[in-house]
Amino acid sequence: QVQLVESGGGVVQPGGSLRLSCAASGFTFSSNGMHWVRQAPGKGLEWVTFIRYDGSHQLYADSVRGRFTFSRDNSKNTLYLQMNSLRPEDTAVYYCATEITRAFDYWGQGTLVTVSS
Amino acid sequence: QSVLTQPPSASGTPGQRVTISCSGSNSNIGSNAVNWYQQFPRAAPKLLIHSEDQRPSGVPDRFSGSQSGTSASLAISGLQSEDEADYYCAVWDDTQTGWVFGGGTKLTVL
Numbered sequence: 001q002v003q004l005v006e007s008g009g010g011v012v013q014p015g016g017s018l019r020l021s022c023a024a025s026g027f028t029f030s031s032n033g034m035h036w037v038r039q040a041p042g043k044g045l046e047w048v049t050f051i052r053y054d055g056s057h058q059l060y061a062d063s064v065r066g067r068f069t070f071s072r073d074n075s076k077n078t079l080y081l082q083m084n085s086l087r088p089e090d091t092a093v094y095y096c097a098t099e100i101t102r103a104f105d106y107w108g109q110g111t112l113v114t115v116s117s
Numbered sequence: 118q119s120v121l122t123q124p125p126s127a128s129g130t131p132g133q134r135v136t137i138s139c140s141g142s143n144s145n146i147g148s149n150a151v152n153w154y155q156q157f158p159r160a161a162p163k164l165l166i167h168s169e170d171q172r173p174s175g176v177p178d179r180f181s182g183s184q185s186g187t188s189a190s191l192a193i194s195g196l197q198s199e200d201e202a203d204y205y206c207a208v209w210d211d212t213q214t215g216w217v218f219g220g221g222t223k224l225t226v227l
Contacts, residue, residue: 035216037162044119045154045162045205047216061215095161103152103167104207104216110161 002026002106004096009111016086016115022079022096022108030054030074033099036081038092039110048094049081064090086115120145121206121219128225129196137222139189139206145217149209151189153182156203156221165204166191193224201226 008020022034036048049070050059058070069082079096093112097104122140129135139151153166164173166182169189181192189208193200206219 044221045156045207045218047207047218050216059215062213101167101171101173102150102209103164104154104162105164105167105173107161107163 002098004098004106004108006094006096006108006111009094009113011114011116012086013117014086014088014115017082017084018086018113020081020083020094020096020111020113022081024077024079024096024098027098027100027106029077034072034079035097035099035104036070036079036094037097037104037107038090038094038113040089040092043092046092050099051079083113086113088115091115119220120210120213120217121208123204123206123219123222125220126223126225128227129193130227131196131198133196134192134194135196135224136193137191137204137206137224139191139219141187141189141208141217143187144212145187145208145210146184146189147187148211151182151184151206151208153180153191154205154207156205162205196226198226200224 003025005023035050051070055072067085071080093110095110096108098106150169154162155165156162170182204222210217
């Protein structure tokens with residue numbers, strides 16, 4: 001079965017950096033685009049970024065463009081989200097998700113990022 | 118302020134049919150298929166409906182989706198207590214070149 005496991009969350013000061021990882025299994029990882037979606041405490045869902053199956057193309061939400069970088073290592077079935085210049089409004093649970101049917105088909109359990117001094 | 122508009126809450130009694138609306142624009146719902154997600158407290162979201170009206174394996178046929186023009190709806194028939202959750206619509210937006218979500222609807226089973 002599809003399994004996505006995020007890691008790397010934690011507490012960071014404003015202006016700091018953090019790198020999230022997402023380990024994938026149970027499907028053909030190298031054939032599918034992947035996403036990060038976040039959810040601020042008590043708030044709704046917000047799409048953050050997408051990466052093409054081969055890592056050749058990424059899309060970013062306006063709120064993170066220029067600060068976040070999405071990459072993948074298909075040899076390790078792992079995604080990486082490098083987050084720089086973090087702001088308090090980036091505080092959220094970050095979920096990685098697969099795209100198989102032109103939707104966010106499967107989700108990980110999420111990892112909490114807290115940006116606070 | 119979300120790009121897609123959903124009512125913040127909805128409710129119904131067991132056995133009833135409830136619908137949750139999702140309103141957008143020509144650049145999103147008017148041009149692309151809507152997906153719906155279900156989220157229980159302290160859990161990750163789960164895909165409920167994709168490609169406007171398709172149910173992933175394991176999703177009961179009590180759940181159905183539809184869309185027309187710049188609006189979409191999620192219908193739940195034969196409401197059950199375990200359907201109490203938050204529901205989100207999402208769709209690709211051609212103008213924003215990204216995915217957009219509705220603000221979510223909290224469904225209460227009375």
